[in-house]
Amino acid sequence: MRTPVIAANWKLQKTVKETEDFLDALIPEVKDAADVEIVVAPVFTVLMSAGRKMEGTNVELCAQDVYFEESGAFTGEVAPSMLIDVGCKRVIVGHSERRQYFNEDDETLNRKAAASLKAGLRVIFCCGESLGQREAGKTNEHLSGQLTRGLKGLDMDRVDVAYEPIWAIGTGKTATPGMAQETHAFIRSHLKSMFGGKADAIRILYGGSVKPDNVKGLMECADIDGALVGGASLKPDSFAKLVNFRSQ
Numbered sequence: 001m002r003t004p005v006i007a008a009n010w011k012l013q014k015t016v017k018e019t020e021d022f023l024d025a026l027i028p029e030v031k032d033a034a035d036v037e038i039v040v041a042p043v044f045t046v047l048m049s050a051g052r053k054m055e056g057t058n059v060e061l062c063a064q065d066v067y068f069e070e071s072g073a074f075t076g077e078v079a080p081s082m083l084i085d086v087g088c089k090r091v092i093v094g095h096s097e098r099r100q101y102f103n104e105d106d107e108t109l110n111r112k113a114a115a116s117l118k119a120g121l122r123v124i125f126c127c128g129e130s131l132g133q134r135e136a137g138k139t140n141e142h143l144s145g146q147l148t149r150g151l152k153g154l155d156m157d158r159v160d161v162a163y164e165p166i167w168a169i170g171t172g173k174t175a176t177p178g179m180a181q182e183t184h185a186f187i188r189s190h191l192k193s194m195f196g197g198k199a200d201a202i203r204i205l206y207g208g209s210v211k212p213d214n215v216k217g218l219m220e221c222a223d224i225d226g227a228l229v230g231g232a233s234l235k236p237d238s239f240a241k242l243v244n245f246r247s248q
């Protein structure tokens with residue numbers, strides 16, 4: 001009942017040319033992929049050309065960040081409607097790297113998500129604990145705080161949640177399927193406490209060192225509805241394997 005989402009988060013990587021070459025290779029590989037939503041999030045400067053390449057395909061354009069104002073004196077920022085203008089259908093909000101390096105707090109992220117939904121984007125809202133928080137037994141407490149504040153008042157019909165344990169990002173240390181499922185089940189129970197029965201329809205993506213050789217085990221878990229992938233999404237053949245996770 002929840003269509004899986006496989007999303008590439010390229011972070012600070014790939015020029016226009018590199019992106020076009022990637023999409024030329026990827027699009028034919030995934031054009032027949034059924035029952036999966038395919039999402040690619042390049043850097044801002046690449047969005048317009050990537051959007052043109054994706055027109056009429058089953059690959060959807062996503063931005064990695066957004067601002068919550070529509071216009072004005074906010075040097076360096078990009079508005080939700082501007083993302084739509086260049087072909088974006090989605091935006092990632094609250095990645096741990098934004099929280100860590102750019103001091104984005106839950107209230108700011110809530111405003112970003114609300115403004116994006118208002119403009120017509122879908123949101124991938126990220127949460128996740130640090131190694132210290134996990135080791136101190138504070139994972140659930142931390143995640144419930146992030147979700148309660150970050151998702152407050154949002155229309156969850158167009159929000160996917162991504163659980164990305166910080167200790168698993170770019171480290172090669174994936175959470176085991178059992179560990180990830182346990183936390184996803186907790187997240188869903190928290191979403192139920194916030195949004196009632198609607199929580200059953202919310203996709204919860206896992207992120208953190210997802211690769212072609214571990215994607216299937218993760219995707220088989222009851223509450224894992226997709227993947228948000230960094231490193232293994234940068235090569236078209238590797239990302240195509242992730243999209244086609246059922247045949248891994």
Ligand code: 13P
Pocket residue numbers: 009095164168169170171172207208209210228229230231232
């Ligand atoms: P890696 O897949 O490189 O661990 O990155 C995960 C991530 O942060 C995706 O948003």
